[in-house]
Amino acid sequence: MKKVVGHPIVEQRFADALQRGNLHHAWLLHGIKGIGKHTLAENLAGRLLCDSHVACGSCHACQMLDAGSHPDVYRIALLEKKRDISIDQVRELLGFLALSGSESECRVVILDDAERLSNQAANALLKGLEEPAAGSLLLIVCADAEKLPATVRSRCLLQHCAPLEKSEVRTVLQSEFADTLGADEVLLDLAVGFADGCPGAVSCLHDRRIIDALQTWSKLVVDITEADIGKVEHWCRMNVATVPHGLIIRMLLQPLYPLLQSPRQEAFDATQLLHKAVHACMRWPGEVQRQSIRPAPSLLACLLELRGALRNPVIQR
Numbered sequence: 162m163k164k165v166v167g168h169p170i171v172e173q174r175f176a177d178a179l180q181r182g183n184l185h186h187a188w189l190l191h192g193i194k195g196i197g198k199h200t201l202a203e204n205l206a207g208r209l210l211c212d213s214h215v216a217c218g219s220c221h222a223c224q225m226l227d228a229g230s231h232p233d234v235y236r237i238a239l240l241e242k243k244r245d246i247s248i249d250q251v252r253e254l255l256g257f258l259a260l261s262g263s264e265s266e267c268r269v270v271i272l273d274d275a276e277r278l279s280n281q282a283a284n285a286l287l288k289g290l291e292e293p294a295a296g297s298l299l300l301i302v303c304a305d306a307e308k309l310p311a312t313v314r315s316r317c318l319l320q321h322c323a324p325l326e327k328s329e330v331r332t333v334l335q336s337e338f339a340d341t342l343g344a345d346e347v348l349l350d351l352a353v354g355f356a357d358g359c360p361g362a363v364s365c366l367h368d369r370r371i372i373d374a375l376q377t378w379s380k381l382v383v384d385i386t387e388a389d390i391g392k393v394e395h396w397c398r399m400n401v402a403t404v405p406h407g408l409i410i411r412m413l414l415q416p417l418y419p420l421l422q423s424p425r426q427e428a429f430d431a432t433q434l435l436h437k438a439v440h441a442c443m444r445w446p447g448e449v450q451r452q453s454i455r456p457a458p459s460l461l462a463c464l465l466e467l468r469g470a471l472r473n474p475v476i477q478r
């Protein structure tokens with residue numbers, strides 16, 4: 162069973178309720194996308210069904226859960242290419258909850274992407290929440306609880322899931338990206354910073370080509386004053402459509418942090434120019450999105466402005 166990183170309070174509350182024998186029938190796990198709420202839901206289901214109630218990962222029940230074949234667990238989520246979760250999906254879910262368990266005395270439904278329930282589907286769900294079948298547990302995973310009707314929210318036990326700590330993000334990325342990030346500490350640091358508490362935000366790093374492109378970029382811009390502009394221009398054209406823009410800029414600015422953090426009094430004007438160029442770089446991802454400017458030439462323009470500012474002899478001293 163996948164280990165949950167972060168969210169210890171929710172896990173503890175669930176374990177306590179289970180031990181006291183008064184588990185609420187509907188838990189609503191909400192918080193921004195990409196912080197492991199689904200993994201947490203799977204783990205909570207494991208705690209309920211596991212032979213020793215700890216989601217041990219090795220008993221028969223846990224193994225079936227891991228394989229996605231536990232007969233007392235039903236999962237629903239937004240289907241590919243669908244706009245919302247339909248009323249039919251919710252009816253099936255309610256039908257499942259009304260059955261009696263086959264392996265255990267319980268039935269568990271994990272309802273993912275709940276912010277995408279259609280109005281009809283949410284209303285149907287409400288009925289199930291009002292008359293829960295004995296032994297049923299509904300684990301609702303939702304990125305934005307405000308998008309659910311208040312009537313649904315009020316019948317659930319709300320559990321807010323917060324973004325992860327930096328060290329937790331690092332742990333997740335190290336295990337999930339063992340094959341791509343590998344031992345590249347620079348890239349790992351960069352990814353941890355970019356994720357900003359949300360490992361899901363860097364899921365693009367599963368793509369080896371994006372890692373390779375970022376590594377090439379890092380070598381190209383390690384010293385911007387000496388960068389080969391022909392190669393930089395080529396890189397921009399080839400990669401600007403696939404590599405997340407925030408990561409491109411972070412990698413571009415990373416070598417400059419020491420310089421930016423210790424401004425020198427005598428270089429006031431030059432430092433101002435440098436800061437202006439840095440801010441232009443930081444604004445670039447947003448401007449590409451808002452103003453539909455062509456990303457490759459505008460990135461190159463930012464880099465050239467930065468290079469001009471850095472080449473000032475006062476800065477270089």
Ligand SMILES: [Zn+2]
Binds near residue numbers: 217220221
């Ligand atoms: Zn187990």
